[in-house]
Amino acid sequence: MRAATAILGAVLVLVPMTEAAACDRRCIAGGGDVLSAKAVRRAAPKPTPRPIVRRAPTPTPRPQPASKKAVDTLAAQLGLHRVNQVWAGDVVTKSGPVTTYTSNTVQQDAGTYAKRVATVGTGVKSSYDALLANGRTSLSDGRPVSGDIYANYVSKGSTVVFDKFVFFQDDREVAQRTPTPTPRATPRPTPAPRPTAAPRPTSTPRPTSTPRPAAQVGRPRATPTPSPMPTRRPRSTPRPTAAPTPAPTAAPAPPRVVRAGIALAAQGDPLGRIEVLRGRRVDLWPRATVDGSPGRVPSWRLAAGEVTALGPLSGTGDEPLRAMWDVLAPTGSVFTLRFAVTVEVPGELPRQVDAFIDVVVRSPALVE
Numbered sequence: 001m002r003a004a005t006a007i008l009g010a011v012l013v014l015v016p017m018t019e020a021a022a023c024d025r026r027c028i029a030g031g032g033d034v035l036s037a038k039a040v041r042r043a044a045p046k047p048t049p050r051p052i053v054r055r056a057p058t059p060t061p062r063p064q065p066a067s068k069k070a071v072d073t074l075a076a077q078l079g080l081h082r083v084n085q086v087w088a089g090d091v092v093t094k095s096g097p098v099t100t101y102t103s104n105t106v107q108q109d110a111g112t113y114a115k116r117v118a119t120v121g122t123g124v125k126s127s128y129d130a131l132l133a134n135g136r137t138s139l140s141d142g143r144p145v146s147g148d149i150y151a152n153y154v155s156k157g158s159t160v161v162f163d164k165f166v167f168f169q170d171d172r173e174v175a176q177r178t179p180t181p182t183p184r185a186t187p188r189p190t191p192a193p194r195p196t197a198a199p200r201p202t203s204t205p206r207p208t209s210t211p212r213p214a215a216q217v218g219r220p221r222a223t224p225t226p227s228p229m230p231t232r233r234p235r236s237t238p239r240p241t242a243a244p245t246p247a248p249t250a251a252p253a254p255p256r257v258v259r260a261g262i263a264l265a266a267q268g269d270p271l272g273r274i275e276v277l278r279g280r281r282v283d284l285w286p287r288a289t290v291d292g293s294p295g296r297v298p299s300w301r302l303a304a305g306e307v308t309a310l311g312p313l314s315g316t317g318d319e320p321l322r323a324m325w326d327v328l329a330p331t332g333s334v335f336t337l338r339f340a341v342t343v344e345v346p347g348e349l350p351r352q353v354d355a356f357i358d359v360v361v362r363s364p365a366l367v368e
Helices: 002-014 068-077
Strands: 087-096 097-107 112-118 149-155 161-169 171-174 258-263 273-277 282-290 294-296 299-302 323-324 335-343 351-362
Touching: 068 161, 068 299, 112 161, 161 323, 258 335, 258 351, 282 351
Parallel strands: 273 351
Antiparallel strands: 087 097, 097 161, 097 171, 112 149, 149 161, 258 282, 282 294, 282 323, 299 335, 335 351
16 A cells, blocks of 8 residues: 555656646555545646638739730731831931931831821921921921921820820932033223324425526526425234134033832842732832833832831842732832932932831731
8 A cells, every 4th residue: 555655656756747727636544555535637738829810901903004916906906007117317428429317227126016197308397307206307408397296196005195296307419510601702992993193294385486587697597396294104903803602512411310129039020010919928029211211229128018027127239128018008009118218310329218118918817
């Protein structure tokens, strides 16, 4: 019995106790032979704290921006095209008597849209002049240059809004040469005839006196005959000198006729209108003639027009413009391209002429 009591005491020592829940032990009275009826109560366990769970607030869904394809579709319906050539400044180039006015562009997808709203000629004022973001240059005589005016739009959400007007200049000016006057031969003044002195009258001989009788008169005297005075000849009047007749001047040569056009082959004939399939590549070759004969094209550039370029927008006569159209033109209209073509003219400076071509885009079934 004593051994059991000792073991129970050791177990009670090992159990952790608290002030609120003490174990009520009673030992055997008198000799420790009888155990108390009450068993040792275990310590009451502490209540386990509940974890505090904080829930994150539900985020408010933000409106998703419209897709690029949806904005492109809306822009095409409004007659706009996506900008892939950005205006980078105006350029004025002088080559002898020729001054060229052009605009530099940089190939870049700016994410904006545009359309041509007007084409103005040299010296023609436009209601857009005061609204242009980049202004309009003037020629040496004060007249405004020619070019194209484009309206630029930016995307805002699911629609497009107007941004600004941009002017792309394209003109040339040839300085007028002052003709050198041909000196005319001045006729020499004819001297006025001098008055001729009148000849002096010959003196009349005096009458001979009556001869005296021989007794009184000796030898008769010889009556001297006065010699006549020499008569002065009148001076000859010089004849007027006729003014020299100027040599006839050769008639000026007629002006050279220089034309430019666009062909679909390197040696093809220029065309004014073509039809292409949407999404198909086409090569456009600038060609020129001088007085009806083929002329050499040292350079060309695309001056205006809506096109998806698959290569450089300028080059030589041996390089075409590779283009493609992935949208259709508005109903009742076509895509018009304008090329600035430089043509060599024998005996003269190179000329820059414009070449136009209308493009009709047909719509086959395309897989995007």
